[in-house]
Amino acid sequence: MKYIIAIPDGATDQLSAYPQGDTPLRCADSPTMDALADHGEAGWAQTVPDSLPPGSDVACLSIFGYDTTRIYTGRAPLEAANMGIDLGDRTAFRCNLVTIEDGVMKEFTAGHITTEEAADLIVSLNEQLGEDSIRFHTGVQYRHILTAPPDWNDVECTPPHDILDQEADKHLPQGLAALRVNNLMKRSRAVFADHPINRRRLAAGKPPATQIWLWGQGTKPQLTTYQQRFGLSGGVISAVDLIQGIGRLAGLEVIQVPGATGLMDTNYEGKAEAALRVLENHPLVLVHVESTDEMGHAGDAERKTQAIRDFDQRLLKILVDGLRGRGEEFRLLLLPDHPTPIALRTHVNEPVPFLLYDSRSAEKRSGEGYSEWGVRSRTQQTVVGHRLIELLLEKAVFADLLAM
Numbered sequence: 540m541k542y543i544i545a546i547p548d549g550a551t552d553q554l555s556a557y558p559q560g561d562t563p564l565r566c567a568d569s570p571t572m573d574a575l576a577d578h579g580e581a582g583w584a585q586t587v588p589d590s591l592p593p594g595s596d597v598a599c600l601s602i603f604g605y606d607t608t609r610i611y612t613g614r615a616p617l618e619a620a621n622m623g624i625d626l627g628d629r630t631a632f633r634c635n636l637v638t639i640e641d642g643v644m645k646e647f648t649a650g651h652i653t654t655e656e657a658a659d660l661i662v663s664l665n666e667q668l669g670e671d672s673i674r675f676h677t678g679v680q681y682r683h684i685l686t687a688p689p690d691w692n693d694v695e696c697t698p699p700h701d702i703l704d705q706e707a708d709k710h711l712p713q714g715l716a717a718l719r720v721n722n723l724m725k726r727s728r729a730v731f732a733d734h735p736i737n738r739r740r741l742a743a744g745k746p747p748a749t750q751i752w753l754w755g756q757g758t759k760p761q762l763t764t765y766q767q768r769f770g771l772s773g774g775v776i777s778a779v780d781l782i783q784g785i786g787r788l789a790g791l792e793v794i795q796v797p798g799a800t801g802l803m804d805t806n807y808e809g810k811a812e813a814a815l816r817v818l819e820n821h822p823l824v825l826v827h828v829e830s831t832d833e834m835g836h837a838g839d840a841e842r843k844t845q846a847i848r849d850f851d852q853r854l855l856k857i858l859v860d861g862l863r864g865r866g867e868e869f870r871l872l873l874l875p876d877h878p879t880p881i882a883l884r885t886h887v888n889e890p891v892p893f894l895l896y897d898s899r900s901a902e903k904r905s906g907e908g909y910s911e912w913g914v915r916s917r918t919q920q921t922v923v924g925h926r927l928i929e930l931l932l933e934k935a936v937f938a939d940l941l942a943m
């Protein structure tokens with residue numbers, strides 16, 4: 540048996556905002572997902588506990604099967620793990636390159652700055668602001684890591700994507716370490732002010748990186764590997780450090796796919812083919828796509844619908860057809876990690892619709908397809924997100940999870 544976890548990040552919306560049910564997920568031409576849902580099980584999963592923020596870190600840890608109320612320490616340590624940073628007892632922060640204009644958070648991605656451009660900025664940060672205990676580490680595009688002393692963890696930070704078009708100063712870090720964190724963010728403005736990278740971006744009509752924004756802090760987490768938990772090996776396919784980091788900590792192989800960007804131009808077909816190759820040698824693969832979430836943050840319903848369609852027809856169809864063509868029996872769990880509503884442009888802590896398909900079953904159970912509306916028409920029952928792995932691996936049945 541082969542096992543697939545497929546995550547179209549942030550693909551779902553708030554059904555309450557669409558009286559006719561016409562969310563991007565329902566409007567997208569997604570025959571593969573619809574057919575899988577109609578011949579499988581469907582329900583709702585609470586991937587984010589009420590006590591934790593609705594970010595992809597918490598939600599994806601849950602989908603991987605980890606109880607975040609017990610093991611979650613922060614987002615940045617997960618990304619640091621993928622970058623090969625040995626934290627020891629240090630604190631890691633996600634270090635976004637952002638664009639703040641007239642005090643307002645305009646771009647939490649600095650206009651999707653390239654990794655090559657960002658790397659030059661990170662070098663300048665280390666040269667001018669770095670110390671033995673303060674180091675900046677280059678990540679991908681706008682997403683980077685700061686490592687700092689252990690006591691810097693005593694702070695509360697706001698993700699920059701939560702405050703788009705809002706006054707940034709109203710959302711500065713708070714807590715015992717806030718003075719040091721805020722001071723470092725403020726000092727980064729001078730480093731970037733007349734930087735050659737920003738001069739070139741401005742000349743090309745692109746937003747500059749005006750400063751860093753620190754958030755997602757935490758210390759090194761302890762995860763039990765899939766081999767230890769389930770006796771399974773497998774691979775993770777994603778363009779995002781966060782997902783790759785969780786995969787590494789779970790003991791799974793991280794697969795690099797050329798052209799996988801995390802944006803609308805990502806290599807969907809390459810991800811599908813890579814997943815099929817993983818399943819030639821391992822029983823499990825997790826495939827993650829970020830473009831659906833990015834379009835939610837952009838508030839672009841049309842392009843979010845397109846991203847969902849691309850996920851369905853350019854990735855999922857190739858994967859499913861490939862397994863069927865090889866005569867493989869498989870079980871597939873598909874769900875967004877969290878909603879990223881078009882109207883809000885950020886994450887919310889609400890249940891997400893999931894589908895579970897088993898190739899050994901040909902029974903048609905529904906004709907509503909896969910969407911918030913389609914799943915709601917079948918059930919309103921919700922399961923705890925981290926227990927979905929038990930459902931996928933046949934260590935529990937749907938009815939048992941609902942009874943918990």
